[in-house]
Amino acid sequence: MNHEDFFKIKDDWNLQIESLDEEQLVHYGSNLLCGNGYLGYRGTLEEWGKEQYQACVITDTYDMADGKWRELSNSPNALTTEVMVAGENIGDFPGQNKMTTELDFNYKYGVFKRISESKNNNIEIFSERFASYDNLHLIANNYQLKNIENDEVELKLGINGDIWDLNGTHLENFRGEYNSNKNILYLKAETGESKITLVTALSFRFKKGKIKNVKVENEKKSIYLLINVEAESDKIDLDRNMIVYSSNDVDAPLKAALIDADEALELGYQKLKEKNQTIWDKKWELMDIKIKGNILDQLAVRFNLYHNIIAAPAHSDRLPIGARGLSCQAYQGSAFWDQEIFNLPMFLYTETETAKNILKYRYHTLNGARKKAKDLGYDGAFYAWISGKSGKELCPSFFFKDVISGRKIRNHFNDWQIHVSPDISYTIWKYYLATKDIDFVVDYGSEILFEVARFLHSRVHYNQYKDKYEIIRLLGPDEYHENVDNNAFTNYQTQFALKKALYFYYKMENEYPEKLLDLKNKIDLTESEVTAWQQISEKIYLPQPDENRLIEQFDGYFDLEDTNAEVLKERLIDKEEYWGWPNGVAVFTQVIKQADVIQLFTLHDIFSEDVLAANYDYYEPRTQHGSSLSPSQYAVIAARLGRAEEAYDYFKKSAFIDLMSTNKAVSGGTFIGGVHTAAAGGIWQLIINGFAGMKIDRKGLSFKPVLCQEWEEIEFKLNYQAKKFNVTLDQNMFKLKAAAGNDEALEFSIFEKEYTVDAAEEIKIEL
Amino acid sequence: MNHEDFFKIKDDWNLQIESLDEEQLVHYGSNLLCGNGYLGYRGTLEEWGKEQYQACVITDTYDMADGKWRELSNSPNALTTEVMVAGENIGDFPGQNKMTTELDFNYKYGVFKRISESKNNNIEIFSERFASYDNLHLIANNYQLKNIENDEVELKLGINGDIWDLNGTHLENFRGEYNSNKNILYLKAETGESKITLVTALSFRFKKGKIKNVKVENEKKSIYLLINVEAESDKIDLDRNMIVYSSNDVDAPLKAALIDADEALELGYQKLKEKNQTIWDKKWELMDIKIKGNILDQLAVRFNLYHNIIAAPAHSDRLPIGARGLSCQAYQGSAFWDQEIFNLPMFLYTETETAKNILKYRYHTLNGARKKAKDLGYDGAFYAWISGKSGKELCPSFFFKDVISGRKIRNHFNDWQIHVSPDISYTIWKYYLATKDIDFVVDYGSEILFEVARFLHSRVHYNQYKDKYEIIRLLGPDEYHENVDNNAFTNYQTQFALKKALYFYYKMENEYPEKLLDLKNKIDLTESEVTAWQQISEKIYLPQPDENRLIEQFDGYFDLEDTNAEVLKERLIDKEEYWGWPNGVAVFTQVIKQADVIQLFTLHDIFSEDVLAANYDYYEPRTQHGSSLSPSQYAVIAARLGRAEEAYDYFKKSAFIDLMSTNKAVSGGTFIGGVHTAAAGGIWQLIINGFAGMKIDRKGLSFKPVLCQEWEEIEFKLNYQAKKFNVTLDQNMFKLKAAAGNDEALEFSIFEKEYTVDAAEEIKIEL
Missing domain, CATH: 1.50.10.10 (Glycosyltransferase)
Known part of the structure; x- marks a missing residue:
């Protein structure tokens, strides 16, 4: 098997899917997951639903719906999007062959990006999102439509509660509301057995595009806004934030969700993205492993x-x-x-x-x-x-x-x-x-x-x-x-x-x-x-x-x-x-x-x-x-x-x-x-x-180092008893450098020979 | 279920099957078994073969033929009989409906009896056999044909080695011989895996019927005599003895079998029967349980x-x-x-x-x-x-x-x-x-x-x-x-x-x-x-x-x-x-x-x-x-x-x-x-x-006696620490009588009350 049958490499942090293979949709969803240990939003397109394994798994929401499996609940999807341009439903739908889509995932900051181009006209969909490590309840999304030659677009945004569940339906007692002053809407629901309240909120702002009309549609399990938008410079550019809270997180999840939704809107997509990146940079500083010689x-x-x-x-x-993280409900999130x-x-x-x-x-x-x-x-x-x-x-x-x-x-x-x-x-x-x-x-x-x-x-x-x-x-x-x-x-x-x-x-x-x-x-x-x-x-x-x-x-x-x-x-x-x-x-x-x-x-x-x-x-x-x-x-x-x-x-x-x-x-x-x-x-x-x-x-x-021929060098950091150090290993040399801030000397052995390195000191061993 | 669907009762020792139910053949074979702890000859008709589950299981002949089950071997059948009268094969064959057969089994002495009457003419087959307790290697048989109006009958007697085996064929290396002076024939074979020699001998004498001609037929696994016999007073009356010895019984099984076959012929069927009965009488003296009130x-x-x-x-x-005694090879005779x-x-x-x-x-x-x-x-x-x-x-x-x-x-x-x-x-x-x-x-x-x-x-x-x-x-x-x-x-x-x-x-x-x-x-x-x-x-x-x-x-x-x-x-x-x-x-x-x-x-x-x-x-x-x-x-x-x-x-x-x-x-x-x-x-x-x-x-x-209403009385003997006694129990009374020959008094309790009875003394307890 060749990796190019599955994906392309852009650089050593970015993976690309140049065109969608419908049989792989379920795997894209998992592999291109935005997550932060609190939630996992699967790598799916905004126009997709449960049939395409769209899901956002929320931690600490255990519920048993089928009398057998207790599993985490999925959140209603606040990034759900339906686009109508001149009466045509715009999107890349499996089996329809109307658009070509390229996916790009950045593993450094957990950023999912999609670009879809229509095969019939020039319309493009661009979207980018990430699950924030700065606010674990937040998924931030920038969504754009380009080359809209018609003046007006009908957008159906909202929160879709008709979701994918593995073992029975968990959510019930839905209640949705729209605050038109703030451009925030929410959907509140409850798990059937464990009686956990789950609130999913959505805040949005059109950076390009003028809202002409908004109609609220309250369905049994969902709340939607039908928005008529007038493109600006043939473009619609939308920032939106999906916020999820459960009653296991805070006493008043609705209140918390609405506050966060509002704040995120204040900050805007770029600022939110930077905050997330700062945290990831710290993580990689601790946890990255660098490999030279094989991208x-x-x-x-x-x-x-x-x-x-x-x-x-x-x-x-x-x-x-x-066992599957928060990438889906399989293995009960346990x-x-x-x-x-x-x-x-x-x-x-x-x-x-x-x-x-x-x-x-x-x-x-x-x-x-x-x-x-x-x-x-x-x-x-x-x-x-x-x-x-x-x-x-x-x-x-x-x-x-x-x-x-x-x-x-x-x-x-x-x-x-x-x-x-x-x-x-x-x-x-x-x-x-x-x-x-x-x-x-x-x-x-x-x-x-x-x-x-x-x-x-x-x-x-x-x-x-x-x-x-x-x-x-x-x-x-x-x-x-x-x-x-x-x-x-x-x-x-x-x-x-x-x-x-x-x-x-x-x-x-x-x-x-x-x-x-x-x-x-x-x-x-x-x-x-x-x-x-x-x-x-x-x-x-x-x-x-x-x-x-x-x-x-x-x-x-x-x-x-x-x-x-x-x-x-x-x-x-x-x-x-x-x-x-x-x-x-x-x-x-x-x-x-x-x-x-x-x-x-x-x-x-x-x-x-x-x-x-x-x-x-x-x-x-x-x-x-x-x-x-x-x-x-x-x-x-x-x-x-x-x-x-x-x-x-x-x-x-x-x-x-x-x-x-x-x-x-x-x-x-x-x-x-x-x-x-x-x-x-x-x-x-x-x-x-x-x-x-x-x-x-x-x-x-x-x-006891040994390196395979396929790699020129590996480099990683470790933290041993509060002493940090950096290791580099190539075919000939093992190098260990103690961090400058270490309080004590680091003792260790290589091939059973003992060494001590003081702070900022480096030791090199020929292999 | 009514017992009459299966058998009739002649008296309290004898069971009758008035007409054969073909679906029950396999059960007749077991229930009407002649046996003596050394061999078990199934309750089958002389004209039947392996298709009708004819078998004679011999103790101590373990052999494994299928690589999985070690089981007892069956002996070749020395009572196999084919009767031709005027070109017609006389016998009661399943599916042919040519004869009606009555079976009778006497459990006192282990005697199997069959009487078959032709539906087409007056010919009758009578046969009686038992496995002897006097000589464990012997099955004695008296076989008669009655109402033979034709002068001459062609009988095929002999020893049939093509036998029923549950788990693979055990016997091989067959060798058969006929001693025409003594009217004795034998078939010697060997078990394939365990290399036990098994000898089956047959001696016979016509008490009525004149041998006109004898032809020996040696087949691969069998030896037969084709005998032309002239009936006497329309009757043929044949005594014959099947003898089985294995090399696990004696060093020279062939010699032993021939001696026994000869001796049995000397004694004749009636004398052999009496010897067997004497031993059974002693057994029942010890082991019988008498029940009054329900035959x-x-x-x-x-x-x-x-x-x-x-x-x-x-x-x-x-x-x-x-676990199945010697009634068949099932459960390995183990x-x-x-x-x-x-x-x-x-x-x-x-x-x-x-x-x-x-x-x-x-x-x-x-x-x-x-x-x-x-x-x-x-x-x-x-x-x-x-x-x-x-x-x-x-x-x-x-x-x-x-x-x-x-x-x-x-x-x-x-x-x-x-x-x-x-x-x-x-x-x-x-x-x-x-x-x-x-x-x-x-x-x-x-x-x-x-x-x-x-x-x-x-x-x-x-x-x-x-x-x-x-x-x-x-x-x-x-x-x-x-x-x-x-x-x-x-x-x-x-x-x-x-x-x-x-x-x-x-x-x-x-x-x-x-x-x-x-x-x-x-x-x-x-x-x-x-x-x-x-x-x-x-x-x-x-x-x-x-x-x-x-x-x-x-x-x-x-x-x-x-x-x-x-x-x-x-x-x-x-x-x-x-x-x-x-x-x-x-x-x-x-x-x-x-x-x-x-x-x-x-x-x-x-x-x-x-x-x-x-x-x-x-x-x-x-x-x-x-x-x-x-x-x-x-x-x-x-x-x-x-x-x-x-x-x-x-x-x-x-x-x-x-x-x-x-x-x-x-x-x-x-x-x-x-x-x-x-x-x-x-x-x-x-x-x-x-x-x-x-x-x-x-x-x-x-x-602690208690008797069911269906029975008037039960009576049995026991032997406890060499003290013999007889017990009778009816609805009102428990009686225990010590044997006259007891050396010591017998001590026991009934409903936790203690008693002592001297030799020949009887004790009666009202219930």
């Missing part, structure tokens, strides 16, 4: 970084990063284990406040995790597989369908895939190592760590006969094998989580005895529990490399049929069939969906290189990469093994998942499209942990 | 007792009781848990030597059970779910088929249904209580008990959090729910098995210290293992009656959808669908296949009557009785609750399973026909443990 890859990297940034609700400590293991690492070493907020979200959802544990007969915190606002489990017990029989399948994502809990503990530890933010650990992290340890204590079983603790009936990262025992990944993560709970328990006992006492009282934690954690962490069964240096993914894995994904594809009765539990084609074979033992290696650098190599070589041909989480992790280990070209191949697979739409948007009748945010986060890891070989552990910060 | 039920009871007797290889201590829990109880209190032999079979198969445990990562003896001669697991991992997709299903009968091991320990304890045969326990039983305890030790998991041992991932008696935890039946049985292992360990330590030492050395048993058994038996989790007095069948059972079998039937997509694992209609519901908690109650009388009642009332409407094992167990508990009429209803369901062919012979393309021997054994329990309320435990022998 396509550079753009792809920035595409992924951009999407990881806008997926994160950095403004809040009570919201999850959705956190999976992806959040800690894929999305967070980038923030841990750059925008640490965001990392902290996301981890605090897990603190605020402890009660949901406690409830889940209790409901399943366990203690402590068993985090939801699909975690929304409350942290209660949003993953239904039955959601896959056996496409052959039509009978629903009981998948055990919600009760057997326990590694999500220790994954969170793992990331708290990494956050602590990266920031030394002990206050966070003492005030928030420790409670998570202890409750996860408690859960694990109640979940493991002691096998007296083997004198080992075992974990029975698991679903590891590889989701094709359910109901397995002693999944290596889960068991190692469990030990790690217990050890870190113990570490902070004793640290608090020594350094924060009163805080510990308070916490122990709060959660009724006893000494005997802590003793048990110790025992379990010492005696948990950890699969060791065998005589071939292989670690068995779970008990009995090596006894399964040894084949590969291509062979299994031939065995499918229906190509929509699920490959896994309970009777899919992969279940009784060694074919795995995604990195599992390899995933373990990316998190724990505790095995020798020959063990890594043996397992990489074994598992790699048996991995289907049926999950977007997989390629980046193989890449990290390939790079760690010095196999830079293999790592690069995986970079290609991972970085272009969305850009070249290699994953299906709909599977088995279920919409699973949208941006793969975990893959986006994985790209950061692939470069920093893979090519640069960066790692932190209790021994400190270290690098 | 149909009396016959049905005897039908079941007969089949339980002929299914048991009483002659050997190295062979299993097949032992399931049915053997100990359903077939054995009758022998435990009557023919105790047979009980001992069957238990010794489990001793001789310890290595198979050890291998299975080891292969699955456990220690000790994990008995095979399907246990043949060696005790190795014969249950394949994949045998059911998803009839909708056609894809095979991994059922976990072989690895998760662990209760078979403690079930054997349970029965060893019962054998000990019934016989006080400590020598058996010391020499054989203890090794089984210890190895089972060892297995259970390696199978349980300690839940430190709950301070309980748990058993995770089980399949209990109710086979519709796989992968469950803490199945009440299995957990209670496990505790019981551990306690009895400990009991005999300490008993041997005190009374047989050297034998214990030898055994400990032999199996490397350590003190710490014994300590562990103690710990586990004290702390194993045993589900207790809840606030509604209900015992949960397994963890989470009560959370499943509460519905019934009728509703589920509506949900079937294909009526051949398996209801259970992994995605059948019963899996996520409370509908169970068979008695499970109720099965626990039949084995352990440790719960109060109100707990029994609550659970009976709860589980009964949720039980599909999809297994023939189920109704008898519900009956026992119904009787224990004094609900004699409900018990009687279950008697009807259970006793007539085969007689009225209520179970399908073929399911999902798999032949599962044949006699339900466990149900046969269950009938004994239903009457003795149910209506008579007999029970033995460490407190001794006791009765």
